[in-house]
């Protein structure tokens with residue numbers, strides 16, 4: 001894993017070799033305090049590390065103070081254009097700002113925002129996407145491409161560095177998976193700031209899960225990336241679920257049940273899909289680091305999942321509960337789910 005500079009977003013470290021964090025965004029208007037508080041608290045329960053909210057008005061900025069009082073997750077204020085809103089968000093108690101300095105306007109305005117972040121000791125995440133590539137870089141590199149995206153981001157970094165500001169995270173977004181991979185590979189060779197990675201506008205659940213797993217997964221497997229956001233047109237809780245699963249599949253996160261289940265085949269004689277679905281739902285909030293195998297036959301089940309801590313191999317109305325590869329109990333099909341859940345709860 002590439003060692004980047006450590007930043008603190010509230011009480012959560014990003015970069016510096018600390019665990020990769022999962023982020024998502026609230027979808028309610030930030031001034032709807034009760035709704036946003038409820039969303040953020042649901043994010044926390046789902047295992048999200050950091051929450052971000054758009055701040056589009058002074059009412060939104062004013063709401064941050066109350067939202068922070070009633071939630072635990074670090075709060076990132078996402079500002080599009082108005083430097084005064086950025087300043088109000090910082091004064092309102094946000095834990096980090098997400099801005100695109102190029103959209104904030106003149107250097108003087110950016111400087112006022114930067115000075116405020118210095119005063120409140122909070123980091124800034126800068127961002128560039130295909131729509132905000134600098135004209136000078138487009139001309140230099142003949143269009144919107146990996147180089148113009150990366151060097152536009154480096155321009156933004158330079159603006160902040162020249163103001164003596166170094167608590168920076170960078171995100172370069174693209175909805176094209178290959179581009180997203182290439183820009184992050186490239187910028188990680190040019191600086192040591194932590195990288196926020198994700199495939200932007202990745203679409204609905206299914207296509208986003210595939211694109212995000214490939215884009216984020218490829219980079220993380222190369223040691224690139226410090227914090228992730230899966231972008232899904234849909235429920236932010238799904239973004240968290242997919243993000244956590246990407247980290248778990250790369251052994252970068254270990255706070256939940258890892259279900260290993262067979263694809264089923266003509267040997268399967270129980271309703272394995274139903275068993276897996278129910279176990280998945282019933283264990284979604286369990287934070288134990290346990291691998292649980294659910295297999296459709298006793299012949300291959302224990303053998304195929306020797307590395308699992310616990311498991312069930314089911315066949316012909318019978319489930320064999322096994323622990324560390326050894327069968328320890330035999331139960332009827334309708335007792336499989338409860339037996340397995342109980343074993344998970346009792347395990348260390």
Ligand code: SF4
Nearest residue numbers: 262264265268296297
């Ligand atoms: Fe088929 Fe058994 Fe393998 Fe499941 S574990 S896919 S039922 S052989």
